[in-house]
Amino acid sequence: MTAIDPRIAGMKRNLERFKLILPVMSPKGGVGKTFATALLAHILSRKYECISLFDADLTNPTLHVVLGLNAKNMKIIEERGVKPVKVNERLELMSLALFVDEYSIPLRGKDVENVIKELLAVTRWSGRILLIDTPPGFSDTHLELLKILSSVSKSLIILVTTPNYIALKSIERGIKILLLESVKLAGILGNMCVSTEDEFKIESMTHRYGIMYLGCIPYVDRIENYFGLNLANMLKHVEHLYNNIVKSIDNFTGV
Amino acid sequence: MHEWALAESIILTIVNEAKKGGRYSFDTEVVVGELQSIDFETLEYALRELKTIAEQEHNISIKLKISRERAQFKCSRCGFTWRLADIELADDMKEAVHFVPEVIHSYMQCPRCKSHDFEIVSGRGVYVRFI
Ligand SMILES: Nc1ncnc2c1ncn2[C@@H]1O[C@H](COP(=O)(O)OP(=O)(O)OP(=O)(O)O)[C@@H](O)[C@H]1O
Ligand SMILES: [Mg+2]
Ligand SMILES: [Zn+2]
Numbered sequence: 001m002t003a004i005d006p007r008i009a010g011m012k013r014n015l016e017r018f019k020l021i022l023p024v025m026s027p028k029g030g031v032g033k034t035f036a037t038a039l040l041a042h043i044l045s046r047k048y049e050c051i052s053l054f055d056a057d058l059t060n061p062t063l064h065v066v067l068g069l070n071a072k073n074m075k076i077i078e079e080r081g082v083k084p085v086k087v088n089e090r091l092e093l094m095s096l097a098l099f100v101d102e103y104s105i106p107l108r109g110k111d112v113e114n115v116i117k118e119l120l121a122v123t124r125w126s127g128r129i130l131l132i133d134t135p136p137g138f139s140d141t142h143l144e145l146l147k148i149l150s151s152v153s154k155s156l157i158i159l160v161t162t163p164n165y166i167a168l169k170s171i172e173r174g175i176k177i178l179l180l181e182s183v184k185l186a187g188i189l190g191n192m193c194v195s196t197e198d199e200f201k202i203e204s205m206t207h208r209y210g211i212m213y214l215g216c217i218p219y220v221d222r223i224e225n226y227f228g229l230n231l232a233n234m235l236k237h238v239e240h241l242y243n244n245i246v247k248s249i250d251n252f253t254g255v
Numbered sequence: 256m257h258e259w260a261l262a263e264s265i266i267l268t269i270v271n272e273a274k275k276g277g278r279y280s281f282d283t284e285v286v287v288g289e290l291q292s293i294d295f296e297t298l299e300y301a302l303r304e305l306k307t308i309a310e311q312e313h314n315i316s317i318k319l320k321i322s323r324e325r326a327q328f329k330c331s332r333c334g335f336t337w338r339l340a341d342i343e344l345a346d347d348m349k350e351a352v353h354f355v356p357e358v359i360h361s362y363m364q365c366p367r368c369k370s371h372d373f374e375i376v377s378g379r380g381v382y383v384r385f386i
Contacts, residue, residue, distance in 0.1 A: 010264030059313040081260035099351035108339045111357040
């Protein structure tokens with residue numbers, strides 16, 4: 001007698017609809033993964049149809065905040081599963097904040113694995129590209145996602161770093177370990193650059209590893225003002241990112 | 256309904272087993288954990304509907320037995336064990352736990368030491384046993 005987890009089949013079926021899955025990762029915390037994920041969603045929604053977002057920072061989800069959603073107004077809609085929350089006509093989000101907003105969600109490794117499987121097994125997406133915000137580090141969440149994605153095989157990891165010395169040191173470690181595996185990288189996205197010198201630090205590092213440099217999001221004072229609908233106003237400042245990211249994706253999907 | 260998604264995953268799991276080849280009849284037990292407070296009638300109905308379709312489409316026969324499993328917890332800090340029946344949860348918390356059982360870690364504490372660090376020992380969710 002063998003016990004089988006039916007979520008594995010459900011998860012696969014739900015993920016098969018995506019032509020591309022983009023996990024956003026960094027070994028160091030606070031470099032701007034969440035902000036970059038939200039901005040990327042807006043950037044990508046200009047060219048591609050509906051973009052789906054998954055907040056895999058399970059113990060402290062914040063992607064909805066950057067997207068300008070109030071968890072109190074986010075309603076669970078059941079329809080042969082659970083529908084993601086609509087951010088606008090072209091963006092949708094699944095987040096644990098839909099289920100717990102007031103408290104942290106203390107989870108051990110086995111729980112993390114369960115939550116990811118559960119959400120991916122029941123969420124009824126309508127997008128064709130999935131962006132995944134992850135917590136910092138390289139632990140249960142990342143390992144579980146990489147495991148799941150290896151069986152769907154159309155994912156491209158986006159690594160985020162700032163020009164900060166420790167962030168660069170950390171991202172190099174991440175790159176080195178990922179390059180040893182069969183995972184594919186879309187490239188490195190810089191964040192919080194204030195000068196061309198900052199950009200150069202990140203760009204030259206990516207070239208050392210033969211990875212694509214996607215460009216840098218500049219440092220923005222009082223960035224909270226751009227959260228929500230105003231994120232779209234930021235797009236004109238990051239036009240170069242748009243071109244690079246689209247190029248990286250099109251290379252991968254063979255468009 | 257969320258129960259439909261679960262039922263679909265269960266039938267899909269059986270169909271995947273069938274596709275591996277060599278087997279045409281499946282005697283299965285669907286174990287439903289108490290924590291997810293699954294609506295039994297909806298799940299049974301969904302399973303029956305989807306089973307008929309799968310049987311015809313893949314030329315197999317599926318026997319399904321549904322059983323329940325009690326939820327039990329063990330504190331990882333002090334070792335205390337308890338059951339779901341021992342505590343009370345508000346309705347909105349129950350709804351959240353229905354979708355993602357692990358969010359119980361935000362809403363429940365060890366009755367002895369107040370820790371949120373406990374293990375869901377049994378009765379978490381749904382799994383399939385092939386007999
Ligand atoms: N380009 C930027 N300019 C100025 N501030 C920024 C920029 N990008 C992000 N921030 C701010 O820096 C902080 C960290 O950003 P964010 O939460 O996106 O990082 P993170 O990598 O997701 O963090 P964590 O590792 O905790 O998940 C936030 O307060 C965010 O608003
Ligand atoms: Mg974050
Ligand atoms: Zn305890």
